[in-house]
Amino acid sequence: MNNILNRKLLKIGIIVLLVLTITILHFATSIHRPSLHQIYQRSYYIPIVLAGFWFEILGGLATALGLAVLFIVHIWRDWAHHPDYAFQQYAEIPTYFVIALLVGYLSRLQRKSRENLEKAGAELATAYKKLNDTFDQLRHADRLASLGQLSAGIAHEIRNPLASIQGAVEILGQDVPAEDPKKEFASIAKKEVARLEKLTSEILQFSKPATPQKLRTDPHEIIEAACRLVTDQAHKQGTEILRRFNEQTNNIQVDPEQIKQVLINILINAIQAQSKGGSILVTERTENGEWIGAIQDAGPGISPEQLDRIFDPFFTTKREGTGLGLSISYQLVKNNEGRIWATSKPGQGACFFTSFPVSVSESK
Ligand SMILES: Nc1ncnc2c1ncn2[C@@H]1O[C@H](COP(=O)(O)OP(=O)(O)OP(=O)(O)O)[C@@H](O)[C@H]1O
Ligand SMILES: [Mg+2]
Incomplete structure (x- = not known):
């Protein structure tokens, strides 16, 4: 932001400097050297073109106006006794405005087409990402x-x-x-x-996952039921399961038994990942019409290569694991129109998210 402002100020500085230099030359040069005056008069085009290019129509016109005023003062002061030459110089002034308008307009056109190109580029990048995601899902x-x-x-x-x-x-x-x-x-x-x-x-x-029997459900109840079932296992190794719920609840339209099973699978993994002590934190948030539940553990985390495979059937790193817990969960969540994903930084635990659309008319 600061950088943009600095560059703008620098451009204004260059234009002002050019205008002042040419004007001072105008005022300081003897009227007995008309050829030099002719050069200065044309030099005014430079700041006008620059202003039109950098600040479009308004910038160009403002510069042309400032120049015209200075130039008129000069003509009036130094050339009043040469009406023919003075007229010639006055006649130059409208040209300044025409050039300002023209360059400003062209510069605006160029900016618009650049913006359109950038927008099209961004849309293309989003479409490409979506295509890749769909391909992965397929x-x-x-x-x-x-x-x-x-x-x-x-x-x-x-x-x-x-x-x-x-x-x-x-x-x-x-x-x-x-x-x-x-x-x-x-x-x-x-x-x-x-x-x-x-x-x-x-x-x-x-x-052959069962078809979900969807009901309007309070996600807190599902979480509580899942936690109750794994509490014993957690306590045996001194692990605490903490819940931090929002005051306001949003209902979701899911099969509570299936989603309870998903949460149990995630919680058991979290307990297993944490060999002794520590706590597992269950939180929730609502974002863009979606309820999102998160289960964060303090285990060793999951490496990026494994993170890509944890939802694959039979992928396991456990001696006694079947590697089906998360792939069943993935399917159950998908059948309930939800999403499930995980993030992890090795050494800093793993966080599993499940999200479902908030049941709009039913939120309490
Ligand atoms: N919280 C977690 N922390 C670290 N790794 C995890 C976590 N959750 C899952 N994983 C990894 O994902 C793999 C797959 O988990 P998944 O629940 O599908 O199978 P599993 O736990 O190995 O076996 P089971 O079928 O008995 O659940 C695990 O073996 C483990 O490597
Ligand atoms: Mg498991």
């Missing part, structure tokens, strides 16, 4: 669709034999006395079958 959707089909097929095939194995393991385990070393194998088999059962139902949920 790629993600495509990957999800094919992975979903494949995993759903496998999960479906595994599910029935798994149920039989689960039943068989239960029955076999019952007959083994508690002191028998085989009891330990029975309990391992039971635990592993339960893990497989969780995995298959997660895969099925991922590939």
Whole structure:
């Protein structure tokens, strides 16, 4: 801002300096040297052209007017006794105004076309970004669709034999006395079958998510319900979940059970990321008709390369993770017409955002 002002002042300074120099030369040069006066008279075109170029029509006309006044004083003072020559000089004055108008107008045209070009450039950049985003989404959707089909097929095939194995393991385990070393194998088999059962139902949920049953919902209630369910797990490692809500609530139109699950997935990740102690902060804000909830943890954060992949199915960095928590969440949020994204600075924790349009007529 200051820079622009300084440049403007410099330009005004140059014009004033030129006008004063030429005028002083006019006044100081003897009238017996008319050829020099002719040169000065034409030199006035320079500040007029500059003013028209830099300050468009108004600047050009103001300079022409100032010059005309000074020039008239000079003609009147020095050339009054030479009416023919004086007339010739007076006749020059309208030319100053014509030039001011012409250069000012051309300069305005040039500025307008530059502005139009800049606007078109900015619009093009936005369109390009949108196109890239859409392309990314398409790629993600495509990957999800094919992975979903494949995993759903496998999960479906595994599910029935798994149920039989689960039943068989239960029955076999019952007959083994508690002191028998085989009891330990029975309990391992039971635990592993339960893990497989969780995995298959997660895969099925991922590939065939239920249609959302949307209700007008207070997001605070969803957050509270999700926090209640993970509080025990958080307390076990000394982590506190803090909520900072706005006084005024905006309702959203979502399936509360599905969004609760999304928040649970994010909260569990946040708890897992924070190995001991610390706190997780849940905040909210409303912006451009959107309710935005944020969950910030104080864990190690996520590197930029991993940040690109966390919503991909089966992407996990955990030994026991399936890598489906966030991809299921992504789908659930999308099916509820919302958005989910994360930001992170490695070493400074991660922040997960979910946003949904505010239910307009229903805000209280
Ligand atoms: N709050 C977080 N801080 C750091 N990394 C995170 C966080 N949340 C997610 N991640 C990264 O994203 C990966 C994917 O998360 P996602 O919830 O989909 O799967 P997961 O937690 O590994 O397994 P699960 O399917 O059991 O949830 C995680 O393995 C982890 O690397
Ligand atoms: Mg997870």
